[in-house]
Amino acid sequence: MEHNGKTYWATVLSLLTKILIIWFLVSFGAGILFAPALNSISLGGYPLGFWFAQQGSIYTFIVLIFYYAKKMGDIDRLFDVHEE
């Protein structure tokens, strides 16, 4: 059980890390640090960096949360710690 608890937590942390990397890349990466470079690309009339800062990152955040909620449900059942 103790061992199982540790693997569960490690699995959770690795999922969180992956999601946080994407979270960082779209907002701080594409929306801020690389925005000037991306602005030379046009997306439906938007400069791409501007689009990430004012539109794209928000859409990505929604997807990330629902992906997280689904994955966590899977992990909970795999380790048999889900709610009754």
Add this chain to the structure above:
Amino acid sequence: MDLQTITYLVVGASFALYIAIAIWARAGSTSEFYAAGGSVHPITNGMATAADWMSAASFISMAGLIANMGYGGGLFLMGWTGGYVLLAMLLAPYLRKFGKFTVPQFIGDRFYSKWAATVAVVCLLTASLTYIIGQMTGVGVAFSRFLGVSSDTGIYLGMGIVFMYAVFGGMKGITYTQVAQYIVLISAYIVPTIFISLQLTGNPLPQLGLGSDIIGVDTTLLSKLDMVVKDLGFDQYTTSLPGSTLNMFVYTLSLMIGTAGLPHVIMRFFTVPTVKDARSSAGWALVFIALLYTTAPAVGAMAKFNLHATVNSAVGLETGPMGHLNVNPEKIKANADLYAAEASLVYEKRPEWMKRWEKTGLLKFEDKNGDGRIQYYNDKTKNAEAKAKAEAAGWKGNELTVNPDIMVMANPEIALLPNWVIALVAAGGLAAALSTAAGLLMAISSAVSHDLIKGIFNPNISEKNELMAGKVSMAVAIVIAGYLGLNPPGFAAGTVALAFGIAASSLFPAIMMGIFSKKMNKEGAVAGMLAGLFVTLFYVFAHKGIFFIKGTDFVDLIGGPNSFFGITPEAFGAIGAVVNFIVAFAVDKVTKEPPEHIQHMVEAVRIPRGSKAVSGAH
């Protein structure tokens, strides 16, 4: 029917609806008062969270600041939505499993210390009070326009209404009232924007319209806007930075972790039935929030475009046959001279909406060159070309001052939309201001009565006295916030950003370490919170005055404004959070580790199973 009558009708109808719901769902016991009995569906909860979240700052102020800041305004958009990812993953499910009503309770129990709980209450009160000051600024804008009075009078009236509203509600009343408010405020935000997007680009979806070509021309709206504002000496809209890239980075980060640390938002996640629901609730909340947040950039850019076009006919819009502001493709293509004498609007011929806003004192005209026309441009520009053109045209300085906080409320008026749309926006603005103020007052009242008085000073207090203490603390909070709201430390969204910085630097790290660091002890957590709060307040107060009281700022003492690597006080919360983490881990290293049962508790919080048993304890 005239505009004022329609406005009274629409606002009156929306209020009747909220009050009816509040009475219908009137709270009974204390446990229901705070957390609505733990029985709210994730989608309902998501909508209520969204209403709670989208305050006067988001609804009234944010798009105006985006209009002013251009690309840099994205920091509000990313910051206030990206925080939900952190909230959903790092805090909400674990706090739900922990099964307490409030943030200080969690911190007090996890760090096995009344001291920790007390410090958490102090942090919470500081953040929430600052937040309400920002709300009151927004309330002032909404009420002043609604009743045609000065913005100060608007604040006084707003204080009274917010108080009555929160005292008679309680959370359960508020949850369902907020669903109604969400619907009112989101329609109020989106409907006028659809109209405007159609007028300018022919695309009904503002999210796409903002990227589209102007109707009848093959130039994008954004590139035309860039051209106009640049020619008038402002920064290019799609690239202008708030100070520096570093400041934008840190500012965004502050808002994100502040979102995840703000007590009145976290409290929402105590009210869902299961851990599973806590995870998806944040997602639903973000869906409903994103509807407004992805529309806001269009509101900002289009309002700015329309405003310039109203005062300068060379931009290429004109009043169409239906009385709305319409595109004249030939004129847009012509790129006429913005500095031509006859291009500037004659003051006497200004539209009605300008007269209405002049009454509030938030829009001002001063005829500096005495030609009777309105010249609206950046007279402090570093752009030599724009400067030379202005001088050649005989312009003697910018003549129109528009408080950015009015942009959203004035947006449908600027576009000359029908009266019912303008009335709807007034109702939405009032809903936004009231709902968040009420949610914050709940957080303050529970912190004082539940955490401070019952939890620490007088555990035997009767339920009746506890409720009374809660209501008294709400009243005190409103008076303080109203007083400071008369002389606010900034525009509504800027003041609210300060509140996020405070939450980011004090509460977020403590809660996160409480869950993710089993060995973090009470000494570390308390030292961390105090250090984070102290450095942040120090930097903020240096710029904005001690407790935001005008004239008590000491910015010279820290070497001038933004002396810390050019970081603005609104952005400083992230730095405070870093200080919090460092101090906490350093103190934790040299003090003894938390007792065995606390470490077991942290392990139990990390797994979802048993969540129902935990909540049964209350």
